[in-house]
Amino acid sequence: MSMPNDTFECGHTLEELSLYLDTGEFPDPPHLESCPECRNGLDSLRRLSAAGDELFASDLAAAGSGTDDWLKDILANLALELRPGRSIPLSSDDPADTLSETEGSIVALVRSVADSQPGAVAGKVRLEGDVTVPGSPVAVRLDLAVLFGHALMASAASLRQDLAEALARHTELNISAIDITITDVIDAPREES
């Protein structure tokens, strides 16, 4: 329901001002600088927005910290399904046997090799190609965050080598490429004094 005194004498409404504050859109922007009613309306809405920010800050403080018991209890009660992904075959001596490893285990392996690289933290890992067919070419794509100060190119080259070795050791995949994308450079956390 609209309220009787919703529309200003200039013809604009508080609803238009509300939209303007959220999106920056307004039919006649220069008007906002000269019209006292619109300016008062905007001031009121901005005061409300500031009060909303205060309320949010207060609610957030009251909700506690991520390391508190309430969240620890929630996390401890979660039973998370393992995500195995596709089945990667391994060759067997006996035709009656089916030997394989999960895509999830290889993704985790890539991640842990990357994490072992000094200053590197692995992000998403993708095995592209049909890993279920022996001999099919597979490209490994890895996102990486690197701590500031570590030589990026040297890190990537050394990591590529470690990954190739780990994949040769633990899979029979035909690795056609190992692509590392450095997605983030992170400032090292400050030393606690």
Added chain:
Amino acid sequence: MRDQLDVVPDAILAGRAADGDTAAFESLARRYGPHMRAAARRLTGSYADADDVVQEVLVQAWQQLDTLREPAAVKGWLLRLTGSRSIDLLRRRRNHASLTTADGEAPADTVSPGAGPETAAVASAGIDSLKAALSALPEEQRRCWILKEINGQSYEEIARTLNISPASVRGRLARARITLVREMEDWR
């Protein structure tokens, strides 16, 4: 590794968690759990229900993380799920036709026994008048306002959560703000 994970960007954590890394998932939960809890409390008005919502959202998030198209947007996604679950809970509660507040649940704007003394100190006159005005809003407007200002959702996201059009969101939000401004300026 855990400490290192705490400083990496959301997209890295979301990518790892989507791949199955529980430590990264835990790190995300710690990072945004308090915001999710605050939003669920404000929407449901119940501290206990809010924690149930957070738990349900985390379970759903684990299951659906690999469907997230933009891992960098995981925070907004978690808050959107929190909004949806909170609204669902409110609908179920209303369907039980219990209109009294005799459940023993503390409304969100009183200090819970579990909260520390600093909670009372943070409250101010501005917040009190806003809380009072908020609780007097029609429920549909109140939800829009909370989803916008506390969950940080866009018009489109709020529209999806409430199953209405973005134009309706715009209208309800504006009416909420108009009423709140008037209530609070009367208070002053």
Added chain:
Amino acid sequence: MTTALQQAIMAVDGVTEVFPARTLWQRLPGRAASLLQRNNADAPPLVEVREDGGRTEATVRIGVSPDARTPEVVRAVAAAVRSHLAPGNVAVQVTVVRIAAGPPPVGREG
């Protein structure tokens, strides 16, 4: 409670853990694949052994050490299971679900 077959599998060089043949769930915090039924005396054995039309089928899920060579480990596990279930027509299914250092030793004796 571990069976002789589980012990035979664990004895294979490079095997770090034997996981339940069926669904895996993970608990937080920390270790992936800390499984719900490991300490439950009533739980079915981790290794599934079925008779199917004269053939014995065994299903095994394992963890492998990062220092081992996984293709060799799985073949050795299949051979160990076949040898343990001999004589007979045995088909072994071995799946590696984790490649990482094994869990720390449990306090109690198994």
